Each structure stands twice: as C-alpha cells, then as structure tokens.
Amino acid sequence: EAGVAQSPRYKIIEKRQSVAFWCNPISGHATLYWYQQILGQGPKLLIQFQNNGVVDDSQLPKDRFSAERLKGVDSTLKIQPAKLEDSAVYLCASSQTRGSSGNTIYFGEGSWLTVV
C-alpha cells in the first residue's frame, strides 16, 4: 500500500514570496491533515479535512495560509506571502474515518521549507 505522498521535499524561498505544497493521502483515507513542525517542537495542526470539507482550521493563519482539497483526494497548502517564521517542516497525514477510535494517522515524508 502506497503511503502519503508529498512534494516538493525541499523548498527555499525569500520572504514575501509564495510557495505551494502538494499531498496525496493513502488511498481510501477520508481524513487529511496538514501539520506544521518547527525544529525542536511537536507537530501543530494547521487544517483538517474530512473528504473535501474543512473540519478544523482554527490554527491556520488565514491571512497568509490557504489550503484546499478538491474532489476529496489530493490537497494543496499555500503560503503567500511567506515570513521567516514559516520556516518549518509541513507534514501531511491521513487517516480513515475520523469517527473510529481505532484509527491512527500516517505521515508523509514532509516538505521542508526555509524562508530567507
């Protein structure tokens, strides 16, 4: 079974530029998450989708971050304009139905962003 796919793996941009990250979840997984992990910290949830609807985006800085999951499969996370403090790993994860206590989440390899 293929895992969570993410691209690009690494990106270096200047502040105020824009960047987009792509994620393809595990086949059949209805729930998709985007996490931000700053070096030395645990992952912080940015946004959670159930199929193509947003479940939780309370910690997403909506003035600069946006995300979509058209057709309930792939997802894109965009940052525009980027700030220095956005330098982090952006982890995409997926799980089956969110209502089942037995389900856990599986992470992709992450997209490493450096803003200079």
Added chain:
Amino acid sequence: QKEVEQNSGPLSVPEGAIASLNCTYSDRGSQSFFWYRQYSGKSPELIMSIYSNGDKEDGRFTAQLNKASQYVSLLIRDSQPSDSATYLCASRDNYGQNFVFGPGTRLSVLP
C-alpha cells in the same frame, strides 16, 4: 486549549537499560493515545496506540495509560542505540476531531 505535555529531554540511558518516557494530557475527553518515534530529519512513525487503562505490550515496548491521572507512558526495554530519536506523545478525542501532539522527548541511548 487541549494540551499534551512531555519533558523535552534529552533523556540519556545506557544500552540495555529501560527507557521511561512520560506524557500528561489536559483534555479529559481524550480517548486514544499514541506514541510516535521521529528520527532526525524524518517524519513521525507510529510505535504504539493505547485506548484502555493499564498496560499494552508490543515487543520491547510497553505503553501504560492511567485516565484518572491523565497520564501516559512508554517503556522501552533493552534500549538500543537505534532507539535514539524523539518520541512524540499524541492524544485524540472520541470524535476524532484532531490529534494533539506533545513537544516530544529526545532519547539518547549510549553504547
């Protein structure tokens, strides 16, 4: 605000010893708990999940859950240098709204 707390470490143990990692959580509605291992530069990978009070064993790993104390722990027996990594504790509520991660504990197993 739902929080998961962990000592950041580093926790150093000699090879062959038992490593004990601890975690507390604030949300009494949390029902499921997970331990992830994260090697430097890599994404988190699931080690164990636990849902009921008591112990759950899987090979060299034992997870312990005490919901009354809002406490979760992970014991690693016969620690190996390859166990050196950051261990993330995570909780999830009964509705699966989201996974909340702690900051992680860095473990170093010394040869």
